[in-house]
Structures are given as structure tokens and as C-alpha cells.
Amino acid sequence: MTDGIKPPLRRTLHMAVKTTSIDTLVVGAGQAGIAMSEHLSNIGVPHLVLERARIAERWRTGRWDSLVANGPAWHDRFPNREFPEVDPDGFASKEQVADYFVEYAKQFNAPIRTGVEVKKVVRNVGHQGFTVETSDGTFEASRVVVATGPFQRPVIPAIAPKSERLTQIHSADYRNPQQLPEGNVVVVGAGSSGVQIADELQRAGRRVYLSVGPHDRPPRAYRGRDFCWWLGVLGEWDAEVMRPGKEHVTIAVSGARGGHTVDFRRLAHQGVTLVGLTKSFDGTVVTFNADLADNIARGDENYLSLLDAADAYAVRNGLALPEEPEARIIPPDPACLIDPIFELDLVEAGVTSIIWATGYAVDFGWLQVDAFDEKGKPKHQRGVSKEPGIYFLGLPWLSRRGSAFIWGVWHDAKHIADHIATQRKYLAYYDAAHSHAQPQRETGATEPKVRKVSEMNLS
Numbered sequence: 001m002t003d004g005i006k007p008p009l010r011r012t013l014h015m016a017v018k019t020t021s022i023d024t025l026v027v028g029a030g031q032a033g034i035a036m037s038e039h040l041s042n043i044g045v046p047h048l049v050l051e052r053a054r055i056a057e058r059w060r061t062g063r064w065d066s067l068v069a070n071g072p073a074w075h076d077r078f079p080n081r082e083f084p085e086v087d088p089d090g091f092a093s094k095e096q097v098a099d100y101f102v103e104y105a106k107q108f109n110a111p112i113r114t115g116v117e118v119k120k121v122v123r124n125v126g127h128q129g130f131t132v133e134t135s136d137g138t139f140e141a142s143r144v145v146v147a148t149g150p151f152q153r154p155v156i157p158a159i160a161p162k163s164e165r166l167t168q169i170h171s172a173d174y175r176n177p178q179q180l181p182e183g184n185v186v187v188v189g190a191g192s193s194g195v196q197i198a199d200e201l202q203r204a205g206r207r208v209y210l211s212v213g214p215h216d217r218p219p220r221a222y223r224g225r226d227f228c229w230w231l232g233v234l235g236e237w238d239a240e241v242m243r244p245g246k247e248h249v250t251i252a253v254s255g256a257r258g259g260h261t262v263d264f265r266r267l268a269h270q271g272v273t274l275v276g277l278t279k280s281f282d283g284t285v286v287t288f289n290a291d292l293a294d295n296i297a298r299g300d301e302n303y304l305s306l307l308d309a310a311d312a313y314a315v316r317n318g319l320a321l322p323e324e325p326e327a328r329i330i331p332p333d334p335a336c337l338i339d340p341i342f343e344l345d346l347v348e349a350g351v352t353s354i355i356w357a358t359g360y361a362v363d364f365g366w367l368q369v370d371a372f373d374e375k376g377k378p379k380h381q382r383g384v385s386k387e388p389g390i391y392f393l394g395l396p397w398l399s400r401r402g403s404a405f406i407w408g409v410w411h412d413a414k415h416i417a418d419h420i421a422t423q424r425k426y427l428a429y430y431d432a433a434h435s436h437a438q439p440q441r442e443t444g445a446t447e448p449k450v451r452k453v454s455e456m457n458l459s
């Protein structure tokens with residue numbers, strides 16, 4: 001995707017024009033940036049999307065080789081395009097997801113410039129808007145939409161041992177079993193990433209220890225409907241706040257091998273050794289919390305509660321969905337659950353690798369505006385920042401549970417576009433009353449002229 005400016009001409013322009021003026025600058029061309037661009041295009045807001053790498057780069061290079069979407073293709077997509085080569089009930093591969101977004105951006109000719117990193121955003125002093133420094137020059141923007149992803153910086157907890165003999169990687173850097181040295185593996189974290197990686201390694205012949213914390217584990221499907229559908233009709237995707245006490249609860253789902261329910265007991269019967277939360281390392285010995293049984297029991301509760309809610313919904317609405325009593329059968333407890341391991345000597349156990357599937361943090365070092373609380377968390381309402389003109393998109397729970405997911409971000413982007421349009425209308429009203437203002441520009445990608453108030457972000 002280009003902005004239509006050919007490279008040699010762009011270089012010439014750059015020599016002559018140091019600063020580019022734009023109404024709205026979107027940072028990041030993952031699904032969030034593309035959704036934002038679509039909605040801004042629909043309402044005619046001049047904008048530009050800057051992406052430091054390629055479109056949907058994280059789906060291309062920030063995921064392991066065998067990853068497929070966690071939701072079926074009919075669900076994990078934007079409303080205005082289907083996956084061309086994936087069965088609607090199937091699960092798109094990470095490459096198919098990336099290709100989908102490239103094609104989606106082409107569909108409405110999204111103004112995206114790739115290979116441009118935003119390095120600094122500051123609010124202007126003495127005049128309106130923001131100055132944006134990038135690897136390809138400076139921009140003046142009335143508004144900036146931050147669409148740099150919910151999962152930016154892989155987090156490895158401080159307890160990680162400092163050991164030369166161990167290979168330690170974050171799940172963001174895991175690609176395939178062959179990448180790891182010979183030997184057994186500890187996988188820390190049993191959300192969707194940890195559980196899928198542990199499964200893959202075990203199937204590749206590794207002995208795997210999977211450290212399981214608190215988790216939700218919805219059924220892949222129940223009564224002929226995928227859990228994405230159930231969460232939708234039950235209003236769970238639209239939940240606006242995390243339930244108290246659920247802040248550290250991860251969700252364990254998998255679309256791998258055609259999709260299946262994550263069942264820790266089955267994984268253990270298959271050969272994976274389950275252990276509790278990883279507590280500490282001392283020399284070659286790792287200690288686990290005595291919480292495995294509890295974590296598994298709560299995961300079961302969560303699983304069964306969704307079946308209950310689904311059954312109640314089916315009765316209430318008279319849905320003729322086939323009953324599925326066998327979904328309530330919980331397999332027998334495996335040995336590692338009956339008699340859990342609390343300590344493991346990594347050398348004796350032949351462990352040569354640790355994979356930290358321990359989540360991500362955000363990194364807004366480049367965004368030097370008054371949009372954060374004292375802990376550095378973005379302060380916003382449905383993505384509209386407390387710093388007027390700054391918007392956040394794609395963050396977990398931005399407006400609801402679905403916000404960081406493919407289908408959810410599209411709706412959040414619509415809300416933000418709406419907010420931007422409303423602000424522009426207020427300012428246009430002011431301009432109309434001041435007929436001496438300059439005529440409005442058609443496109444933002446030009447040298448700034450005298451700007452009308454409607455093109456500014458007033459705070």
C-alpha cells in the first residue's frame with residue numbers, strides 16, 4: 001500500500017518540504033490502524049497511517065509458524081470482507097490473516113506508508129495540534145490515533161533464572177520445536193499461547209512441563225456452535241469491565257488442528273506434565289506453587305458455567321440446537337494432578353529450554369503527551385484520551401472484552417471516527433461564523449497553509 005507518491009518524487013518533496021501537515025495521523029497498520037483508516041475514509045477525514053514495518057507485521061513475524069486464528073473465519077474478520085480461501089468455520093493461518101489485512105487495506109485504497117517509524121509525538125506549544133517526528137520526516141497532525149497494538153513488549157518475569165545452560169525465550173520469539181536445543185522444556189503460562197506451544201512441543205517428542213495459572217477455558221464448540229458465537233449471543237464479548245478478581249485470569253483456547261477445547265487433563269494424559277504457577281528459581285531447581293488443583297478446578301467451573309449459560313439461553317429462546325450431555329464429562333484426574341510436583345531440578349529433568357508465555361506490556365515511550373495516569377496507563381474513555389486529539393485503539397478492554405480482537409477493534413474504530421467527525425463539525429461551525437477563514441484544504445498531505453479552526457484540535 002502506498003500514498004501514491006513515487007519514491008524519487010517523494011525524496012524531492014522531502015528536500016523541499018520538511019514538514020507534512022495532516023488532519024489525522026494513525027500510528028500502526030495492524031488490524032486496528034486499518035479499521036481506523038476505513039472509518040476515517042468513509043467519513044472523508046484526511047489521514048495517513050504510518051507503519052514502521054509492513055501491514056499486519058505482527059501476524060507475519062511476531063507469531064509462531066503453526067499459529068492459526070483462535071476464532072473461526074466467519075467470526076475473526078471485519079464485516080466488509082470474508083476470508084477468500086478459508087472455510088467460514090475453519091481457522092485462518094497467521095499468514096492468511098496477514099494477507100487478509102493487506103487485501104482489506106487495498107479494498108478501500110488505505111493511505112498507508114510502510115517502513116516509517118513514529119519516534120516522538122509532542123503537543124505543540126503556542127499553536128494547536130501535535131508535532132510528530134518519524135524516521136521519514138516531521139508531521140504536523142491535528143489528531144493522532146495510537147494503534148500500535150495491545151501486545152507490544154514481551155514480558156519475562158524477574159524470577160527468570162540467569163543461566164548459561166538454559167535457552168530461554170518469550171512465546172513471541174517461539175517459532176517451532178526445531179528452533180530449541182535437544183532436551184525437555186518448561187513452558188511457563190497456560191493461556192492460549194502457552195497451551196498451544198506446550199501441545200506442539202509434546203507432539204514433537206519433547207517432555208514438557210506446563211506451568212498452569214488461573215485461566216478460563218471455554219468449550220471450542222457446544223451444541224453445534226463455536227464458543228465465539230456463544231460469547232456473542234450471551235453478551236460476553238460486550239462486557240465493559242473485567243469481573244473483579246479476573247484481572248490475572250488468562251483465556252485458553254485453540255484453533256489448532258481444526259480447533260479443539262483446551263482440556264488440561266487430556267493434555268496431561270497425552271504426556272504433558274502439569275505444574276502450578278512458577279514461583280522461584282534457586283540454582284537449577286524451580287519451585288511451583290501448590291495451586292495446580294485449584295487452578296484446574298476453577299477452569300472447569302468456567303467451562304461448565306458456559307455450558308449452563310448456553311443451555312439456559314437455548315431454552316429461553318426456544319433454540320433447536322442438538323443437546324450435548326457428553327460435553328459435561330470431565331476426564332479422570334491425571335497423576336500430575338493427583339500428586340503434583342512442587343519442585344523440579346532442571347538438570348535432572350533434562351530441561352534445556354524455558355518458554356515464557358507470560359504476556360506482554362505496552363510501550364508508549366514515544367508518545368510524550370499528557371494522556372497517562374501516574375502508573376503510565378493510558379487514560380481514556382472508549383479510546384478518547386484525556387489529552388484532546390489523542391486516541392487509543394486496540395488496547396485490551398478499551399471499550400469491552402472484544403476490543404483487542406479482530407472483530408472488536410473495528411467497532412471501536414468506528415466510535416473513534418465518529419468522535420473525530422463530531423469534533424471537526426464543532427470547529428467547522430466556528431469557521432462558518434468567521435467567514436474570513438481560508439478555504440478548506442482537500443487533502444492533508446501538503447505543506448500547511450493558514451489553517452482553519454476546524455482543522456485544529458482545540459483543547
Ligand SMILES: Cc1cc2nc3c(=O)[nH]c(=O)nc-3n(C[C@H](O)[C@H](O)[C@H](O)COP(=O)(O)OP(=O)(O)OC[C@H]3O[C@@H](n4cnc5c(N)ncnc54)[C@H](O)[C@@H]3O)c2cc1C
Pocket residue numbers: 027028029030031032033050051052053054055056057058059063068069070071076116117118119147148149150151193366393394395404405406407409
Ligand atoms: C499469539 C497471539 C494470537 C492471537 N490470536 C488472535 C486471534 O486468533 N483472533 C483475534 O481476534 N485476536 C488475536 N490476537 C489478538 C490481536 O488480534 C492481535 O494481537 C493483533 O495483532 C492486534 O492488532 P493491532 O492492530 O491492535 O496491533 P498489532 O498487530 O500489534 O499492530 C500494531 C502495528 O503498529 C506498528 N507500530 C508499533 N509502534 C510503531 C511506531 N512507533 N511507529 C510506527 N508503527 C508502529 C507495529 O509494527 C504493528 O504493525 C492474538 C494475539 C497474540 C499475541
